[in-house]
Amino acid sequence: GSSNNTKTEPEFEGRVSLLEPDLKKKCSIIINDLTKSDSGSYHAVAKTKTHCTLIANITVTLSEKPTLEIPEITEGEQTTLTCSAPGLCSGSTPNITWIWSGSGQNFYEIKENNIEFQSEDMPAFNSTLTFNASTKHNGGQVTCKVTFKNVKTNETKTLNVKYAPKDMSANISSNIVKEGESVSFTCSAKGQPEPTFTWTKDGRDLDSKANWMISSITASQNGSYICKAVNKYGSIDLYLYCALFLYNNTAGSC
Missing domain, CATH: 2.60.40.10 (Immunoglobulins)
Known part of the structure; x- marks a missing residue:
């Protein structure tokens, strides 16, 4: 229709225009400065002297957040x-x-x-x-x-920053014990994702928890222990040298 038949609702005044105003039989529009209140259903209707025909029905949902x-x-x-x-x-x-x-x-x-x-x-x-x-x-x-x-x-x-294990510490409950006594091992490290831990001695895996315990220590378990922390981005080791001093009635050393 002609511009005389064009009516713009007050809330769209100054924000709506034809996308291609110079092309005949084209009715695409552009709405500038969108707000959430512009969400809803839009209908394109072709009008003749005798009747109207719905040619498009579009639902628009707008988010206010970036x-x-x-x-x-x-x-x-x-x-x-x-x-x-x-x-x-x-x-x-x-x-x-x-x-x-x-x-x-x-x-x-x-x-x-x-x-x-x-x-x-x-x-x-x-x-x-x-x-x-x-x-x-x-x-x-x-x-x-x-x-x-x-x-x-x-x-x-x-x-959420991913990084290899760091700031590691490892300890034992006591480094002077009698045979048959219990000994606790603790290990910690920061990392993202959280690292997993493995304790080893003489190349043999002992436990896969950060903290663990030997309930009854024996002379064969004297020596150096290693705690290893691992995640996808790297690993770190910490050695406890000569961690255990075992004695029966007299003190001993590594």
Whole structure:
């Protein structure tokens, strides 16, 4: 129809236009500055002098939150986070801000980010944040804050940094014992994912738990013990040299 027959609802005033206004018999439209209230069913109707024909029925669901993509993060490697603003094909360029909060730290904004418009299969405004990952980032929260002309929204996720076992410690309950007494072994290490533990002596596996016990020690069990912590990203060993001093009635040494 002519422009005289065009009527725009007040809530769409100034935000709706024909996608290809110069082409006849084309009725694609573009809605700028989307808000969640624009969600719903849209109908395209062909009108003649005598009747109307429904030619399209489309349901649109909008999210007010941005999409925050976090890949697998490994210590020592460069990592790029991507935040996509909600509202595809929006007519307004959004302001995208990254906010970081580490354990026990105040929130602070990160200025070094890049905002770009991508128009391949899914047009969207994206912001990327690139950094070298370390264990200090593990457990921290990163927030992507998006501000349109009439929308403010954000998405927050917790970072999970993968790293090899470190900060290892191993101990025994006592290094001076009598034969027949019990001895406890403990081992710990930090890692992501949590490491598994193996105790060995003279190349022989003894136990696959971090903490274990010999209920009745014998002279043959005197010597050096090794605790090994392992995960997908590496391993670490800790030796306990001459860990046990055995005696019957008199003290002995390794």
